[in-house]
Amino acid sequence: MNTTAVEITGLVKRFGAVTAVSGLDLTMPRATILALLGPNGAGKTTTVEVCEGFQEADEGTVRVLGLDPVRDSAALRPRIGVMPQGGGAYPGVRADEMVRLVASCAAHPLDPAWLLDVLGLAGVRRTPFKRLSGGQQQRLSLACALVGRPELVFLDEPTAGMDPQARRLVWDLLAALRADGVSVLLTTHLMEEAESLADTVVIVDGGRVIASGSPTALTAEHAEDAQLRFRATAGLDTDLLAAALPEGYLVTESAPGSYRVCGGVDPQVISTVTAWCAQQGVLAEELHVGRRDLEEVFLELTGRELRA
Numbered sequence: 001m002n003t004t005a006v007e008i009t010g011l012v013k014r015f016g017a018v019t020a021v022s023g024l025d026l027t028m029p030r031a032t033i034l035a036l037l038g039p040n041g042a043g044k045t046t047t048v049e050v051c052e053g054f055q056e057a058d059e060g061t062v063r064v065l066g067l068d069p070v071r072d073s074a075a076l077r078p079r080i081g082v083m084p085q086g087g088g089a090y091p092g093v094r095a096d097e098m099v100r101l102v103a104s105c106a107a108h109p110l111d112p113a114w115l116l117d118v119l120g121l122a123g124v125r126r127t128p129f130k131r132l133s134g135g136q137q138q139r140l141s142l143a144c145a146l147v148g149r150p151e152l153v154f155l156d157e158p159t160a161g162m163d164p165q166a167r168r169l170v171w172d173l174l175a176a177l178r179a180d181g182v183s184v185l186l187t188t189h190l191m192e193e194a195e196s197l198a199d200t201v202v203i204v205d206g207g208r209v210i211a212s213g214s215p216t217a218l219t220a221e222h223a224e225d226a227q228l229r230f231r232a233t234a235g236l237d238t239d240l241l242a243a244a245l246p247e248g249y250l251v252t253e254s255a256p257g258s259y260r261v262c263g264g265v266d267p268q269v270i271s272t273v274t275a276w277c278a279q280q281g282v283l284a285e286e287l288h289v290g291r292r293d294l295e296e297v298f299l300e301l302t303g304r305e306l307r308a
Ligand SMILES: Nc1ncnc2c1ncn2[C@@H]1O[C@H](COP(=O)(O)OP(=O)(O)OP(=O)(O)O)[C@@H](O)[C@H]1O
Pocket: 015, 018, 019, 020, 021, 038, 039, 040, 041, 042, 043, 044, 045, 046, 047
């Protein structure tokens, strides 16, 4: 059996003058979870839609379970599950009717009642789609993507709008599917989701891959540059603090009142920082020494400015 779930080489996709994807490469082994991260407009959804066969590539090669998503769409459809961004269904259809309808198209579906129960939707199974909450609609959309017992699922921001309990339930379900051999390609803006769930994180910007690897590998790069993070009054003069430290240290206020000191951490640096804060008449709180988290890596790679 082909051990690759998705293989993309040199994918280019244009919409008129806009190049949504510009030379993207990606390999995803089977029975793994891959998270596509990227700022708004980076090309994540377009990439997923090309894999699903909903968009046709302008250049490059895409193989999904060894098949061409457009040419071999009839063979591929029954083997994949799709959860589009924002879900979607007929407004009047009831939750269980929706899942049963999708199940009726599959050769060996999961039991719809069981799936609704697992996703915490048993209590609203007779509720029309339009009366479900946003998070419930998302879970129903996920149920529809999974009920056909797919080998590979594409989930575009699957937990967007879900409360923390529902999000964890979905993470557990996806991890259980992986243990059963299912491959999961998802897009997300939640670093915690990528960090706790994905085997591979692929960071996309401007339609191409700018970094990829396991969450541990991505955050461990430059791990020798441990950081000191602390909280204090917002608006401290970070240049002044940097001047109090040995040459080469960088001090930033990553969010109001949240400070980061980069350049290596030793007892002297911690003492200098706390003493400097004391001189300013402020207390340095929640001092934390550690490696960068995925969000920090993401912001370093993609910049901090807001995208259109
Ligand atoms: N059907 C379309 N017609 C024209 N432009 C499109 C179309 N679909 C996407 N684009 C453009 O392609 C670029 C990539 O969009 P895409 O939706 O793939 O990004 P994304 O990474 O999924 O963003 P987000 O995180 O906001 O969902 C954007 O500039 C977008 O405006």
